[in-house]
Amino acid sequence: xxxxxxxxxxEEILAENRQEAGDxxxxxxxxxxxxxxxxxxxxxxxxxxxxxxxxxxxxxxxxAVIEGDxxxxxDAEKVVREGIPAVQIRTGGACxxxxxxxxxxxxxxxxxxxxxxxIENVGNLVCPxxxxxxxxxxxxxxxxxxxxxxxxxxxxxxxxxxxLVINKIDYLEGSDFDADALTTRVLxxxxxxxxxxxxxxxxxGVSEWISWLREEIENFRRS
Amino acid sequence: MHELAxxxxxxxxxxxxxxxxxxxxxxxxxxxxxxxxxxxxxxxQRYFDYLSRGTIAEGAFIRIERIPATFRCGGCGDVxxxxxxxxxxxxxPLCASGEMTLVTGRECFVQxxxxx
Numbered sequence: 001x002x003x004x005x006x007x008x009x010x011e012e013i014l015a016e017n018r019q020e021a022g023d024x025x026x027x028x029x030x031x032x033x034x035x036x037x038x039x040x041x042x043x044x045x046x047x048x049x050x051x052x053x054x055x056x057x058x059x060x061x062x063x064a065v066i067e068g069d070x071x072x073x074x075d076a077e078k079v080v081r082e083g084i085p086a087v088q089i090r091t092g093g094a095c096x097x098x099x100x101x102x103x104x105x106x107x108x109x110x111x112x113x114x115x116x117x118x119i120e121n122v123g124n125l126v127c128p129x130x131x132x133x134x135x136x137x138x139x140x141x142x143x144x145x146x147x148x149x150x151x152x153x154x155x156x157x158x159x160x161x162x163x164l165v166i167n168k169i170d171y172l173e174g175s176d177f178d179a180d181a182l183t184t185r186v187l188x189x190x191x192x193x194x195x196x197x198x199x200x201x202x203x204x205g206v207s208e209w210i211s212w213l214r215e216e217i218e219n220f221r222r223s
Numbered sequence: 224m225h226e227l228a229x230x231x232x233x234x235x236x237x238x239x240x241x242x243x244x245x246x247x248x249x250x251x252x253x254x255x256x257x258x259x260x261x262x263x264x265x266x267x268q269r270y271f272d273y274l275s276r277g278t279i280a281e282g283a284f285i286r287i288e289r290i291p292a293t294f295r296c297g298g299c300g301d302v303x304x305x306x307x308x309x310x311x312x313x314x315x316p317l318c319a320s321g322e323m324t325l326v327t328g329r330e331c332f333v334q335x336x337x338x339x
Contacts, residue, residue, distance in 0.1 A: 002339040007244045009333040013233045013254070095225055126261045127225030130331070155292075155307045156259040159325055188313050188323055189259075191297065 017131055020099035024106065024134025031111040034220040035119065036213070037135035039157060041150075042123030044143035045167040047075045048200035049209070050118055054082045056210045061115040061217055066105045068097040068122045075120060085109060096127035099134050116217050125150065129157035136220055143168040144175060148182040151189060159189040163212065166197040169204060226262055229331070230270035236333050237280050246338030249280040253337075257330040258292045259307060283336075290330050297322030 012018060028035055040046050054063055064085040067076045076088040087105040089097060097119060109117070119135060121128040140161040142150050145168060151158045158164065164186055166179065183195060196212065198205030233254065241249050252271075256262050264287045275281045292307045298320030305313045307328065314321055 002247065004250055004337050004339055007240055007246070007336050007338055009236065009240050009335050011236050011240070012332045013229055013236060014331060016232055016235065094228065096228070098228065127228075130225055130229065130260065149310070152308045152310065154261070156261065156329065159259060159329060184312065184321070188294070188321070189307060189325055191322065191324055 014130065014132075017099045020103060021132035021134040024099060024103055025136070027106070028111070028117075028134065028136070031114070032221050033111050033114050033117060034137075034217045035117040035133075035135040036216075037119045037121060037128075037133045037138045038141070039121040039125070039128045039138065039161070040123060040141035040143075041125050041146060044123075044141045044146060045165075045200045046120050046123070046141060047078060049141065049165065049167065049206075050120055051078060051082065052200055052203075052206055053118065053210065053213060054079065054084050056206075057116075057214065058082065058084060060214065062113055063116045063118065064109050064114050066097075066102065066117060066119045068101070068120060091122060095122055095124050096131050097121050097133055098131040102133045115221065116213075125154040125157050129154070129160055137162045137216055139163040139165060141165040141167050142182070144171040144177045148178045148185070151182065151185040155189050158186050158193070161190070161193060163194045163196065165209060166195065167200055169197045170199040170202050226266040227270050229262060230267050230274060233267070233285075233333065234271060234274050234278070234280060237283070237336055238278060240333075240336060241279055241338050244338060246336075247279060248339045249283040250337040250339060251284040251286055252280070253286045253288065253334040255288045255290055255330050255332055255334050257290045257328040259325075259328040260331055262287075262331070288334070290327050292328030293326045294323040295326050296320050297324065302326055 065079045067088045076086040079086040087108045089101050138161045196208050268285045291304050293304045295302050296315035299318040301317045303316050
């Protein structure tokens with residue numbers, strides 16, 4: 001009988017995805033295109049924030065959007081109505097976007113005619129956190145009605161993001177949402193993360209988000 | 224749900240290393256997954272059983288070792304374990320500082336495989 005032997009592997013499970021994400025980053029760098037991976041639960045305001053961003057920045061930068069949805073075109077249609085190119089990825093059941101899907105979507109876009117791509121990831125706080133898409137920055141949105149305990153339940157996504165948007169702060173009044181507790185919980189996972197409270201509905205705080213993104217795009221294109 | 228995608232990648236890594244090692248059969252796969260990851264052991268095994276059918280990794284047992292979260296204190300540099308899901312404040316056990324950086328807990332890699 002054949003003997004059992006050990007092979008040392010010590011390799012990341014998602015090494016291939018990471019490799020492809022690295023390739024995407026190199027291509028985008030060459031074209032000077034800043035890409036943002038925007039993640040959140042369903043209904044926390046990704047599309048609303050993207051629409052506000054487009055309206056604020058479409059005259060300063062050439063923007064495109066990659067929409068990840070399990071099976072719908074609604075969000076992409078809203079973006080196209082703003083006069084912005086959009087690529088819809090229907091994941092057909094997959095709960096996240098990965099680097100190969102983004103690589104395919106990028107082939108649909110004219111990178112030479114763009115400054116910024118926003119990825120609207122599939123609404124989900126679990127899976128998108130595991131997959132590098134090749135974006136230069138990752139932002140996660142948490143909305144007030146979801147509660148301040150989400151970093152306890154889904155720590156990974158808060159630990160890998162560069163920025164946390166707290167959306168729907170117009171719902172704060174009368175709620176038991178504890179922004180200080182949330183901040184403490186997020187910062188212990190990720191001390192470098194920026195936290196921006198805002199309301200897409202009232203517009204409160206949105207200008208800080210726009211300034212952050214504008215600065216990121218400009219720094220990326222300068223470096 | 225993302226266990227499916229992760230397990231697909233896992234199988235690719237396993238088959239590549241088994242092939243390079245001239246193995247005829249994979250008996251077990253040792254995986255190290257950080258505590259922050261939401262991968263569910265049972266689903267990884269089920270998906271692996273499904274995806275590996277007809278390959279030399281068919282029937283292999285997936286052994287998942289969870290790596291606990293540890294933090295490095297921003298004050299004194301001590302590395303200490305703590306539950307990232309606790310509602311309580313986390314403080315450095317040596318200097319009581321509340322500033323810290325996550326050191327381990329996000330891993331997701333194949334440690335070794337047992338082959339015949």
